[in-house]
Each structure stands twice: as C-alpha cells, then as structure tokens.
Amino acid sequence: MSVIFTRRSVRSYLPKPVEDDKIERILRAGFQAPSAHNKQPWEFLLVSDREDLKAIAGMSPWAGMVEKAPLAIACCADTERSKFDDSEGAWWVQDLSAATENILLQIEEEGLGGVWLGWYPDMERVKIFSARFALPSHIVPVSMIALGYPAHPHRPADRYDASRVHYGRWGVSWEESRSGA
Ligand SMILES: Cc1cc2nc3c(=O)[nH]c(=O)nc-3n(C[C@H](O)[C@H](O)[C@H](O)COP(=O)(O)O)c2cc1C
Numbered sequence: 001m002s003v004i005f006t007r008r009s010v011r012s013y014l015p016k017p018v019e020d021d022k023i024e025r026i027l028r029a030g031f032q033a034p035s036a037h038n039k040q041p042w043e044f045l046l047v048s049d050r051e052d053l054k055a056i057a058g059m060s061p062w063a064g065m066v067e068k069a070p071l072a073i074a075c076c077a078d079t080e081r082s083k084f085d086d087s088e089g090a091w092w093v094q095d096l097s098a099a100t101e102n103i104l105l106q107i108e109e110e111g112l113g114g115v116w117l118g119w120y121p122d123m124e125r126v127k128i129f130s131a132r133f134a135l136p137s138h139i140v141p142v143s144m145i146a147l148g149y150p151a152h153p154h155r156p157a158d159r160y161d162a163s164r165v166h167y168g169r170w171g172v173s174w175e176e177s178r179s180g181a
Helices: 002-006 020-031 050-057 064-068 092-109 123-132 174-179
Strands: 042-047 071-078 113-118 139-148 169-173
Touching (some): 020 071, 042 092, 050 064, 050 123, 064 139, 071 092, 092 139, 123 139, 169 174
Antiparallel strands (some): 113 139
C-alpha cells in the first residue's frame, strides 16, 4: 500500500473545498478500522464553517492550520458503545487511533493532505471543543484532522531503523540474526 510510505502531515491548503464523494470515501476508510471487540465506537463530526474552524484553531497551540483548512474532521469515541464485559479500559483510544490513521491514508489516496491533531487526553481541549459543538458527555473527541488540497507537494520520509527491531528476545538484532552474524 504505497500511501503508507508517501503520507506526510500537510498543514497548508489551497482555498478549495473538498468534494463530497472524496469526503465519503475518507469517512468510509475510518469506519473500516479494526476495533476492540469490534465495537466500532467512532462518531465523526465534520466542520467547515469558517468561524467554527477558527475557534478550533484557537483551542490548541498546535492547531493553527485549522483556521485556513477547508474542512476538519473530529474523530470522536462513543464511550458507551465501547463498553464490554471483561474490561473497564479505555480501548476506544486505540480504536479511534486506528480510524484516524485509516482516514489519513485515504486522504493521501485522494490526492489531498491532512494532519492528525491530538485532542484527548488534553481534557481542557476536550472540554472546550465539546461545549462549542454540543457533544454529549459520553462522546469524547480523540483526534482532530485538518484536511484539504495541499498548497505544496510533500516528500516521503524513510524511517525504517533496523536497530529497533528485536528478534526473539529484547536486544537480539533481527538484522544480525538474518545475516548469520
Ligand atoms: C497523537 C498525535 C498527535 C499529533 N498532534 C499534532 C498537533 O497537535 N499539531 C500538529 O501540527 N501535528 C500533530 N501531529 C502530527 C505529527 O507532528 C506528525 O505526524 C509527525 O511530526 C510526523 O510527521 P509526518 O506526519 O509528516 O510523517 C500529531 C500526531 C499524532 C500521532
């Protein structure tokens, strides 16, 4: 899947709206994510109103790009739906992270660019976002994604680091094991 290797965070966008068919495919990718006990606890809030986007940009010191993005997607967890018998754990954080990454990959596939903005567990950020957008208390905004047509091309980054791949036991290099060293 080549988009895994070409995706980068895109933080500046052309002033051009994202077409509805692209938005739908992007959301479909989010819904396809794996989730603990297959609970699929995601809910997505699309925001394209300029005043709302400006407000989101002001909610985090690292969300300035949202102000000029044509669209933001708040990836939220329904913490009620995520509940299952054998665990009190907040598995929904991982579920929503998987959905967020799927969405970012589909954004790349569509020729668009996006950036993941961490929201939960910064409770101040969660609180002000929830208040402005009328989220019920069991719905938690886990991540925000700003997206649009990229203003500039982006370059892939190769981050493979063989020294961080262990084999069988911690500290045994897979690379060395393979080469028989
Ligand atoms: C949990 C999480 C939170 C992030 N929060 C922000 C953020 O608030 N603002 C931002 O500009 N980028 C944010 N990023 C994007 C990272 O800065 C970016 O993924 C990282 O620098 C690697 O660059 P790349 O995405 O271009 O590969 C976040 C990424 C993750 C996974």
